[in-house]
Amino acid sequence: MHAITSAHNLLASLLDNHIHHGDAYHIDPRYIVWPRVLDISDRALRRVVVGLGGPKDGVPHEEEFAITPASEIMAILCLVKNLKDLKKRLARIIVAYTYENKPITASDLKAVGAMAVVLKDALKPNLVQTIEGVPAFIHGGPFANIAHGTNSLIATKMALKLADYVVTEAGFGSELGAEKFFNIVCRIGDLKPDAVVLVVSIKALKRNGDGDVKKGLPNLEKHLENISFFGLPVIVTINHFIDDTDKEIEIVEEYCKSKNIPVAVADIWSQGSEGGIELAGKLVSLIHNNPTKFHYLYGLNTSVKEKIENIAKKMYDAGRIVYTVTAEQDIKLCEKLGLDKLPICIAKTQYSLSDDPKCLGRPEGFKITVREIKFSAGAGFLVPMTGKITTMPGLPAKPTSENIDIDEKGNISGLY
Amino acid sequence: MHAITSAHNLLASLLDNHIHHGDAYHIDPRYIVWPRVLDISDRALRRVVVGLGGPKDGVPHEEEFAITPASEIMAILCLVKNLKDLKKRLARIIVAYTYENKPITASDLKAVGAMAVVLKDALKPNLVQTIEGVPAFIHGGPFANIAHGTNSLIATKMALKLADYVVTEAGFGSELGAEKFFNIVCRIGDLKPDAVVLVVSIKALKRNGDGDVKKGLPNLEKHLENISFFGLPVIVTINHFIDDTDKEIEIVEEYCKSKNIPVAVADIWSQGSEGGIELAGKLVSLIHNNPTKFHYLYGLNTSVKEKIENIAKKMYDAGRIVYTVTAEQDIKLCEKLGLDKLPICIAKTQYSLSDDPKCLGRPEGFKITVREIKFSAGAGFLVPMTGKITTMPGLPAKPTSENIDIDEKGNISGLY
Amino acid sequence: MHAITSAHNLLASLLDNHIHHGDAYHIDPRYIVWPRVLDISDRALRRVVVGLGGPKDGVPHEEEFAITPASEIMAILCLVKNLKDLKKRLARIIVAYTYENKPITASDLKAVGAMAVVLKDALKPNLVQTIEGVPAFIHGGPFANIAHGTNSLIATKMALKLADYVVTEAGFGSELGAEKFFNIVCRIGDLKPDAVVLVVSIKALKRNGDGDVKKGLPNLEKHLENISFFGLPVIVTINHFIDDTDKEIEIVEEYCKSKNIPVAVADIWSQGSEGGIELAGKLVSLIHNNPTKFHYLYGLNTSVKEKIENIAKKMYDAGRIVYTVTAEQDIKLCEKLGLDKLPICIAKTQYSLSDDPKCLGRPEGFKITVREIKFSAGAGFLVPMTGKITTMPGLPAKPTSENIDIDEKGNISGLY
Amino acid sequence: MHAITSAHNLLASLLDNHIHHGDAYHIDPRYIVWPRVLDISDRALRRVVVGLGGPKDGVPHEEEFAITPASEIMAILCLVKNLKDLKKRLARIIVAYTYENKPITASDLKAVGAMAVVLKDALKPNLVQTIEGVPAFIHGGPFANIAHGTNSLIATKMALKLADYVVTEAGFGSELGAEKFFNIVCRIGDLKPDAVVLVVSIKALKRNGDGDVKKGLPNLEKHLENISFFGLPVIVTINHFIDDTDKEIEIVEEYCKSKNIPVAVADIWSQGSEGGIELAGKLVSLIHNNPTKFHYLYGLNTSVKEKIENIAKKMYDAGRIVYTVTAEQDIKLCEKLGLDKLPICIAKTQYSLSDDPKCLGRPEGFKITVREIKFSAGAGFLVPMTGKITTMPGLPAKPTSENIDIDEKGNISGLY
Numbered sequence A, B, C, D: 001m002h003a004i005t006s007a008h009n010l011l012a013s014l015l016d017n018h019i020h021h022g023d024a025y026h027i028d029p030r031y032i033v034w035p036r037v038l039d040i041s042d043r044a045l046r047r048v049v050v051g052l053g054g055p056k057d058g059v060p061h062e063e064e065f066a067i068t069p070a071s072e073i074m075a076i077l078c079l080v081k082n083l084k085d086l087k088k089r090l091a092r093i094i095v096a097y098t099y100e101n102k103p104i105t106a107s108d109l110k111a112v113g114a115m116a117v118v119l120k121d122a123l124k125p126n127l128v129q130t131i132e133g134v135p136a137f138i139h140g141g142p143f144a145n146i147a148h149g150t151n152s153l154i155a156t157k158m159a160l161k162l163a164d165y166v167v168t169e170a171g172f173g174s175e176l177g178a179e180k181f182f183n184i185v186c187r188i189g190d191l192k193p194d195a196v197v198l199v200v201s202i203k204a205l206k207r208n209g210d211g212d213v214k215k216g217l218p219n220l221e222k223h224l225e226n227i228s229f230f231g232l233p234v235i236v237t238i239n240h241f242i243d244d245t246d247k248e249i250e251i252v253e254e255y256c257k258s259k260n261i262p263v264a265v266a267d268i269w270s271q272g273s274e275g276g277i278e279l280a281g282k283l284v285s286l287i288h289n290n291p292t293k294f295h296y297l298y299g300l301n302t303s304v305k306e307k308i309e310n311i312a313k314k315m316y317d318a319g320r321i322v323y324t325v326t327a328e329q330d331i332k333l334c335e336k337l338g339l340d341k342l343p344i345c346i347a348k349t350q351y352s353l354s355d356d357p358k359c360l361g362r363p364e365g366f367k368i369t370v371r372e373i374k375f376s377a378g379a380g381f382l383v384p385m386t387g388k389i390t391t392m393p394g395l396p397a398k399p400t401s402e403n404i405d406i407d408e409k410g411n412i413s414g415l416y
Helices: A002-020 A072-077 A083-092 A112-119 A153-162 A174-189 A202-208 A213-228 A246-258 A268-289 A304-316 A325-336 B002-020 B072-077 B083-092 B112-119 B153-162 B174-189 B202-208 B213-228 B246-258 B268-289 B304-316 B325-336 C002-020 C072-077 C083-092 C112-119 C153-162 C174-189 C202-208 C213-228 C246-258 C268-289 C304-316 C325-336 D002-020 D072-077 D083-092 D112-119 D153-162 D174-189 D202-208 D213-228 D246-258 D268-289 D304-315 D325-336
Strands: A027-032 A036-038 A048-050 A061-063 A065-067 A094-098 A103-105 A126-129 A135-138 A196-200 A234-239 A263-266 A318-323 A366-376 A381-386 B027-032 B036-038 B048-050 B061-063 B065-067 B094-098 B103-105 B126-129 B135-138 B196-200 B234-239 B263-266 B318-323 B366-376 B381-386 C027-032 C036-038 C048-050 C061-063 C065-067 C094-098 C103-105 C126-129 C135-138 C196-200 C234-239 C263-266 C320-323 C367-376 C381-386 D027-032 D036-038 D048-050 D061-063 D065-067 D094-098 D103-105 D126-129 D135-138 D196-200 D234-239 D263-266 D318-323 D366-376 D381-386
Touching (some): A002 A036, A002 A094, A002 B002, A027 A061, A083 A112, A135 A153, A174 A213, A196 A213, A202 A213, A213 A246, A263 A268, A304 A318, A304 A366, A318 A325, B002 B036, B002 B072, B002 B112, B027 B061, B072 B083, B072 B112, B083 B112, B135 B153, B153 B174, B174 B196, B202 B246, B213 B246, B234 B246, B234 B268, B246 B263, B304 B318, B304 B325, B304 B366, B318 B325, B325 B366, C002 C027, C002 C112, C072 C112, C153 C174, C174 C213, C196 C202, C234 C246, C246 C263, C263 C268, C304 C325, C320 C325, C325 C367, D002 D094, D002 D112, D072 D083, D072 D112, D083 D112, D135 D153, D196 D202, D202 D213, D202 D246, D234 D246, D304 D318, D304 D366
Parallel strands (some): A036 A065, A196 A234, A318 A366, B036 B065, B196 B234, B234 B263, B318 B366, C234 C263, C320 C367, D196 D234, D318 D366
Antiparallel strands (some): A027 A094, A048 A061, A048 B048, A094 A103, A126 A135, A366 A381, B048 B061, B094 B103, B126 B135, C027 C094, C048 C061, C048 D048, C094 C103, D366 D381
């Protein structure tokens, strides 16, 4: 996190420094598109003006701060193959446009080498282990609502070399983490997944069913349908919570059976690996008995709008997609820059299949609003911003931090 | 660095969050004195306006970003005894003032526990070793021009328990790192130094002597005089560089001998510990034959101006001290808040004994301008800002980062 | 204009001055809703941050500049009966809200007397005369796209006392100036119009008909329908331009005749009053033979949304009205403040019957977007902002001012 | 006032508009030196950021608002001979600098013609009359503390053609209005004054004498000395106030007699022209019996610093002049631009002969601080800003406007 924050802000500083020292590129200060980042929720940094205080303190412009997981460098780090690839992608990052609409890149600012040095160690996967000693890589954090949502390709590839079976997490729902993993990460990394474990909780189903598990099942149905679009076998696993009743679990099991979908309760939280044996067994069986027919949802050679429509209609069940004037201009610009053949990484709330966090269950025929499209030319995708999704969260009136404390002996309280 | 950055900015976020959610304290947005920090040189962040974008994005106010070494939390971390002390000092940090001139502290914002948790691991000294296996602590980075300039008290105290002799570095010249180490750190930590190793380089003497070593000697003379004010024995060591001529070294040696000051050439850079044996021997001899008469330069019970004058006239040879209207108001406020009995930590350029970086050699009778006085109520000192010293550096027209690169195998170039 | 600018900005200065000197009301700087105004097109003033530069230069907040015709004081000046009424309305102006959501008015700031003094002379109508000596009042300029669009009530009432027939202009189309004149001005001033002169130009009909007069007639049809909603007799007059062909004029005349609407060509521009005799005669005849059945389009006791819907569906032919989240919150707030029974003064582009300037002819079933609702509590109406209408225009790449010049003798060129 | 405000802000708008539409000149937004103006005291406008809100709302930069009397256009209007001269001077106004340090003028922005049209009528002197019917011109308001302090040259020249004797007011003390009238206005207009009427009040002398008229006389002495530097005969007139005692008036009369300076009490306020007869008679006698030896204080061909020193040492009795770094840079720039041969128009507080409003009586040997130097290339002089003088005043905690009111009949109260 810190390396990414530093590399990201180094580029921002070099950009402002270039303008300060004579602005040789004739950069339009209104089209500085590289934000700064901090790994903290701080709404007051969403919109700031930097460079104030007169001629010695830089040139004024409007600026946004995002959280570090939303940094394009986080996405790049999780998608590159090696140092060479890292530098290639860093070089392509677009940071601003000139008054003549020419994009200015990290390469133009001679920032690539120094950024790569800062990221050198962060590029190496962190090997950790579970309490029972099972190895795992935890590497990278591109949240699936605002970024592509899976850990680094380097870690996954390393795991594939070391283990018989590799399980990777794709954050949030099938329409976010899974969709992006299949369409973006698998495409870039040439990965062919064998099966999907769809994790459900009784709590989430009830939330989507207005307190009733049964009423929440259409939401599960949509996620199952989404996976089928990729030609992959799927197993549902119920992540068991203490409060779950047998009755509730049965409802889900019955439903899966009626659909011929394998299902397994997993109680790893309280029983450790023991609690996951049923799931593991059924998953291995599924993999070996169901040859994968994996394919992408869309080809890259269609237009930006077609790709967005493809995702929004198939994955979200949206009725139509509305583009603001800004978004329309962004599309035109990305065509002009030859970036329109990149894959799509939609930023969307994780609380709903739609772009409205309050719209639960399985909504249909709704409207998706594309507010603007950010170009991650380095990472290699386009990021349509939908609904009110923001890349810098704010804290509530009573932040959780107020409960957190540490005593003289170093015992921490209030974290959960 | 990263833990301090995070803890610092967490407090800033909690402050803005408090105002956003109703401003129960009636805080005056013009008197938000807690900056944000980043560990990067970025002049465009010296003066920013945050909280723009309408009612959902916080309340607008002017804000400064400093570099992390200038954070009061860096100073606190380097001065505390333990977790309990850490929390006590964090609690005292003043972040803003109300319209009624009441200070608002980190404690008022219920931020202390969470900040302490973030700093928990950073509080522990880093044990490293030299190439030859000699243990050393590297812990904390409060630059001596803008902060108090020495590593953490915890590390120093730990070293004192583990070793026969402990050498600690006090950054920059005798009037900065040494003065602050003696008056602030030794006072807080109840340390009694036995001797001072004054490190000189031929290069620096020539710089202060307009290219002539001999002409630079008055600068050395002043540093020797400064140390005498604290009642400590001193040994001069010449940090040997490849380009130094024997002739030049002799000039310094002669000078020291004429003053009855022990002197030793150290060539640790090229010869390792072998190159430091002469210095070590002479130093141990100095310690055992010269009982320390260590005392502080000033008592705490004098006024703020008296303390500043004491330092500026004795340590810098200043003729007079000029206070801006802002600084005068700061002094009145600190008296009102009962903070005027704290020690003084002057922020001053390291390039000159005066507050003007271009004024070399041994200047005398000059004017020191106190622009404003920042209150580090948590760290426990007052920070008069002199001359044009800034807590956020800017990059040059051709930043060094342009030369830095890394090849496919991870070899870094251009760092030096 | 200048008096209104001065009175308006005086109130803004007193508000910021109040906050500067201790903020006794605990005003939320994000909810300062009183803009500043200038009588100049200057897009760089649309969004500014004021109060920067430290504690002595006021408290920072975001601020908008509007053009003077958009000032609520312009609206007030054009609606008041006398000095007493002026002061009553000025007193009601809402300039900000506290953190506790209490509105702060001009009265709370003790600004009313001084503002009224500044406006004292501006309250008196300007009597001018045509080249032929016909008296006319030119008094007030609340543009009908962003305000209520007619000259001052004082001037109109004075004219009614002095003349047998009074003609007043209601700016832009029937759905803007006329609608507002009938629903707002007539209601406040208890005026009962006898007839409407609907001015059409061949040029405008062609613009709405894609170059073809005949195709533009549905636009005229809509304006005629609009007037019929108010129960008023109408005469169409064709404002004759040099380029108009007889053929084109005939098309309009034929159309009116087919609808049994009287029509007259007016060529006042080239022939003076002589060119308006036909129109005058027919108009007088219309008035005396058609007793007015004038009534308002909506009652005040319906909800804000009902009133807006009434106007948008009947006057614009809108299909539905969309409210942004901001607009919804504004409606709730105006209900809470008891302002929901005020008449409505929609801000909308004058280039189309819809809120999209490019949508010509007679559009139907379109969507009207209410972006926010400004409360003119002093003037006594609510201003829903629709589409992209802005209260501060910008200049084109080559401003007309570049052509304007004056020679040594004072002859001006380039104005037209 | 309004015409100047409009012309001034038109130029500001055209500058921002130029940058918005592609910035053909590559203007450095940090070096936009043309402020905006409003004729109102509003400290929150001293430092603002304009051009916020994204690409459609202009390019962000820091901006100052001044009051209209501080506008360079006010100065120009009061110094020009005719329309042609007006346009010539408007054309020279410097509004910004490019990244290559080239000045951008009103002429470069093609703004001159339109500005001149706006100012056309304002250029004509306003002829007013006293209650007794004596004609007077009131034309222009460049306050002598921040500008050159006398009415328009056009009005003065017109008066000289119409009357036998012309009296013009030069605002504030001899070191402000008079100095500037002689050195700037007389030079530009080729005027040769015959005599000076030095107006004193008992109140002012007491204020400068700590409540004692006698102690205030050194202040008068300095003003008399100042006038003598210009070779002009002088008469002192005591502006009689109701509270003045005969004793106090005698003190002044005695003092003048002892110095051989003619003196006359004037009581025009209560007696009308009758009260001025003694003064008038003595003045005419003075003129006819004392041939003027009028000459300037300094020649134009000396350096900027010499000219400033000349004024500050002779007119203020300053001991030395201190220049900030900004001021030093300004001097270098004005030499580079060939503007260093212009006369000097120092901005200084009117409350003291020094630049510190609290320093009364006849201070000597004090320090004058030149903070920055503004170039009025159009008006044709340089404006060194001294002390804390600001071109935008603020209102007190209880503004006078709170007392101002108007009743139903139009009677105004609270103005005095």
